[in-house]
Amino acid sequence: MAGDLDQFTVMRAYKRWAPVYDLVFGALFDQGRQAAVAAADRVGGRILEVGIGTGISLQRYSARNRIVGIDLSPEMLRKARRRVAELSLSNVEQLTVMDAEHLSFPDASFDAVVASHVISTVPHPPAALDECARMLRPGGELILINRVGAERGSRRIAEHLLQPIVRRLGWRTEFPWEHFAGWIAHRPDLRLVERRPVPPFGHFALLRFVKSAPPENPSRL
Ligand SMILES: C[S@@+](CC[C@H](N)C(=O)[O-])C[C@H]1O[C@@H](n2cnc3c(N)ncnc32)[C@H](O)[C@@H]1O
Numbered sequence: 001m002a003g004d005l006d007q008f009t010v011m012r013a014y015k016r017w018a019p020v021y022d023l024v025f026g027a028l029f030d031q032g033r034q035a036a037v038a039a040a041d042r043v044g045g046r047i048l049e050v051g052i053g054t055g056i057s058l059q060r061y062s063a064r065n066r067i068v069g070i071d072l073s074p075e076m077l078r079k080a081r082r083r084v085a086e087l088s089l090s091n092v093e094q095l096t097v098m099d100a101e102h103l104s105f106p107d108a109s110f111d112a113v114v115a116s117h118v119i120s121t122v123p124h125p126p127a128a129l130d131e132c133a134r135m136l137r138p139g140g141e142l143i144l145i146n147r148v149g150a151e152r153g154s155r156r157i158a159e160h161l162l163q164p165i166v167r168r169l170g171w172r173t174e175f176p177w178e179h180f181a182g183w184i185a186h187r188p189d190l191r192l193v194e195r196r197p198v199p200p201f202g203h204f205a206l207l208r209f210v211k212s213a214p215p216e217n218p219s220r221l
Helices: 006-015 021-025 030-043 073-086 123-133 153-169 179-184
Strands: 046-050 066-071 092-097 111-118 136-147 190-198 206-213
Touching: 006 021, 006 073, 006 153, 021 073, 030 136, 030 153, 030 190, 030 206, 046 123, 066 073, 073 092, 073 111, 111 123, 123 136, 136 190
Parallel strands: 046 066, 046 111, 066 092, 111 136
Antiparallel strands: 136 206, 190 206
16 A cells, blocks of 8 residues: 555645535535534534545534644645635634644644545555544544445455556545554554444445543552
8 A cells, every 4th residue: 555645646636626526525425424523523622624625524513612624735725714714614723734644733632533535545544543543632532434445356356456546536445444453453542432334335434433541650559
């Protein structure tokens, strides 16, 4: 996977997608996004949405929660800012151009982190996942909507064959569960608490990880 998608390709792709993104992917990914927002609202508080794109989910968050959004693409974010202004969304704290692999917020700044259709589009998914986890306070949740590719069979072959084409469009078709399993195996501070399919096509999943509290210092017991 390393080297198959680079930052330049992703930025170029989403610069092109920005004017038509909502039209093409708005309804298509809606159910997954709704599920992610509902999960984040249940945690509540300060929520970071990574790869927020055109801010298509913004109006769905409860007005009680404060939302911070980041994205690599200035063109996608411009759309998000326009949406915030047009809908007068006063719970949106900040929308900033930032790389998911190098988040500039302090550790434990958020109660929940959402990344919807993002992790399989970043050049180095484990680095982005680590950064998302770093953002969480103990007890906080990482909520992902992501493609989970086939493990075997004709769908896996099709995903492999499509990969060079979709790479130029800014995402991966080939993203099997083993990428998440390999990452979580090195994260004893995180627990997978939910994995369930979301539309479309049964190729996507909602994943929720909860961050545990750091172990008590034995010298203080
Ligand atoms: C498929 S779109 C998803 C947008 C939105 N979350 C949604 O649900 O429709 C992927 C988004 O991730 C952003 N992205 C890709 N790599 C990124 C990175 N390294 N850091 C921040 N954003 C990134 C893209 O610019 C794009 O806006």
